[in-house]
Amino acid sequence: MTSPIIAPFPASRLRRLRRTENLRAMVSEVNLTPANLIWPIFVTEVAGAEGEIASMPGVDRLTLDGARRAAERAARLGIPAICIFPHSDQDLKTETCERAWDPDNIGNQAIRAIKETVPELAVMTDIALDPYNANGHDGIVVDGEILNDETVEALVRMALAQAEAGADILGPSDMMDGRIGALRTALEAHGHKHTAILSYAAKFASAFYGPFRDAVGASGRLVGDKKTYQVNPANRGEALRCVARDLSEGADMVMVKPGMPYLDICRAVKDEFGAPTFAYQVSGEYAMLEGAIRNGWLSRDAMMESLLGFRRAGCDGVLSYFAPMAAEMLA
Numbered sequence: 001m002t003s004p005i006i007a008p009f010p011a012s013r014l015r016r017l018r019r020t021e022n023l024r025a026m027v028s029e030v031n032l033t034p035a036n037l038i039w040p041i042f043v044t045e046v047a048g049a050e051g052e053i054a055s056m057p058g059v060d061r062l063t064l065d066g067a068r069r070a071a072e073r074a075a076r077l078g079i080p081a082i083c084i085f086p087h088s089d090q091d092l093k094t095e096t097c098e099r100a101w102d103p104d105n106i107g108n109q110a111i112r113a114i115k116e117t118v119p120e121l122a123v124m125t126d127i128a129l130d131p132y133n134a135n136g137h138d139g140i141v142v143d144g145e146i147l148n149d150e151t152v153e154a155l156v157r158m159a160l161a162q163a164e165a166g167a168d169i170l171g172p173s174d175m176m177d178g179r180i181g182a183l184r185t186a187l188e189a190h191g192h193k194h195t196a197i198l199s200y201a202a203k204f205a206s207a208f209y210g211p212f213r214d215a216v217g218a219s220g221r222l223v224g225d226k227k228t229y230q231v232n233p234a235n236r237g238e239a240l241r242c243v244a245r246d247l248s249e250g251a252d253m254v255m256v257k258p259g260m261p262y263l264d265i266c267r268a269v270k271d272e273f274g275a276p277t278f279a280y281q282v283s284g285e286y287a288m289l290e291g292a293i294r295n296g297w298l299s300r301d302a303m304m305e306s307l308l309g310f311r312r313a314g315c316d317g318v319l320s321y322f323a324p325m326a327a328e329m330l331a
């Protein structure tokens with residue numbers, strides 16, 4: 001890029017274009033609209049588990065009816081997509097995770113409920129075994145090892161059940177090797193050629209997922225950590241190789257996760273590959289901002305600024321628990 005010529009002061013006064021709201025709007029380099037937001041929601045099948053998540057004040061676990069209402073709210077606000085995370089019955093979690101591909105699991109029920117209520121809203125899912133795994137891991141665990149290839153087979157079954165239930169976008173968040181290619185091949189073979197994949201491609205082994213694991217009821221279950229499959233937070237090059245690999249296997253869109261501590265990765269992914277690029281402003285980022293806002297230490301504008309930052313870093317959109325609130329503020 002050629003640098004714009006800057007005349008010496010006082011011929012150049014950069015403050016001239018910052019003087020009024022309209023002048024600032026004219027030269028704004030990026031913008032944030034509700035179309036840039038994906039709203040992640042938690043849906044529970046457990047009676048009595050609905051309501052506020054302690055570590056995510058302002059975010060509720062929803063019933064199926066609540067999910068329907070959320071879908072209507074998203075549509076009203078111009079949010080194009082909702083992403084479903086299931087909170088499933090602890091007693092039905094197994095080591096083999098077969099509920100993950102049960103057509104009637106709570107995640108698949110929620111897909112159908114939302115598609116019935118607001119057919120045009122894009123429904124995104126999460127593909128990983130953790131909501132149904134007695135071990136709380138994203139993959140099948142045998143003797144302490146998270147098995148890659150056996151997990152990929154299970155993920156394929158899970159993905160087909162979600163596509164069958166009507167999901168528009170599948171979100172593999174498991175970080176097993178080879179899953180995108182396996183999912184794409186299976187989707188094509190089973191008549192789901194229009195089902196999109198938004199790969200959690202650059203997903204880091206982060207401490208910012210803590211509140212999410214409370215929300216889906218995986219925290220008490222998880223033994224150890226996810227460092228043998230999620231990317232080391234130190235590794236930019238490896239994250240870019242993950243993105244290259246997932247795109248070459250048939251991902252339609254890619255994601256960087258978490259968001260705010262990884263904006264350098266967002267920028268690199270967009271510049272390097274030019275594919276539709278999303279960031280996930282994860283549960284810990286939500287808790288951090290919302291906690292400070294509720295304490296009066298930050299204003300709501302800080303939240304809006306965090307979302308605009310993703311756009312400046314090259315993201316086409318952001319998954320954020322703030323999505324409905326941000327869309328309301330933009331209206």
Ligand SMILES: NCc1[nH]cc(CCC(=O)O)c1CC(=O)O
Pocket residue numbers: 126127128129130138173174208209210211212213226281282283284
């Ligand atoms: N498959 C798991 C999954 N999918 C989305 C999140 C985290 C989202 C968030 O923290 O908001 C996680 C947690 C994890 O990897 O442990």
